[in-house]
Amino acid sequence: xxxxxxxxxxxxxxVGACLAxxxxxxxxxxxGTSASAGVEVRADTDTDADAGVxxxxxxxxxxTWLVAWRPTVATLPVSEPFSVEVRVVDANGARPDGxxxxxxxxxxxxxxxxxNVVPRVTERDExxxxxxxxxxxxxxxxxxxxxxxxxxxxRAQWTVQLER
Numbered sequence: 001x002x003x004x005x006x007x008x009x010x011x012x013x014x015v016g017a018c019l020a021x022x023x024x025x026x027x028x029x030x031x032g033t034s035a036s037a038g039v040e041v042r043a044d045t046d047t048d049a050d051a052g053v054x055x056x057x058x059x060x061x062x063x064t065w066l067v068a069w070r071p072t073v074a075t076l077p078v079s080e081p082f083s084v085e086v087r088v089v090d091a092n093g094a095r096p097d098g099x100x101x102x103x104x105x106x107x108x109x110x111x112x113x114x115x116n117v118v119p120r121v122t123e124r125d126e127x128x129x130x131x132x133x134x135x136x137x138x139x140x141x142x143x144x145x146x147x148x149x150x151x152x153x154x155r156a157q158w159t160v161q162l163e164r
Contacts, residue, residue: 055087060154063091065147067156069104071133078138078164081117084130088147095126103146104130106160108139138162 055068065088072083086102089095102121107114119132135141144157 056158058156058158059091060147060156062154064154065089065156066091066093067145067147069143069145069158076135076160076162078162079134079136081132081134084119084133086128086130086145087126088128088145099150101148102128102130103148104133104144105146106133106135106141106143108137108141110140135160135162138164 053070053074055070057066057068059066068087069084072085076082084104086104088100088102101123104119104121105114115134116136117132117134119130119134122129122131139162141160141162142157143160144155146153146155
């Protein structure tokens, strides 16, 4: 492919990603609850009482894992570290036997950067605690959780609109 075509594709990819995902929200639209993009993650009647906010669930890319996350704060802060709890079960709802790790990251594709920190992941009995998540500016973030097994890695991803 000619050099100018690669440049055009390189420029068009982030724009296309933004256009494809700009109307997405974080939440469960079927239940009528939508934590519209991190401005507030509201408490609801279907929440776990420990954190007071609902779990955001999604199947991983190949459908092997059901990944759920929730912040430990009611409102996602801008430029302040916070923690996230993550749970992973297989597509049938069974807990993994071990042998998997998770990695949480967030990036702003239309800005071409991610977080400036690497959060610390601690495995707990039935979940992982991810501490030190820092989204340093308002805007559209793509939050991803990678489930890392022996043979492959699968990603679940959410769009989060962070506002001041």
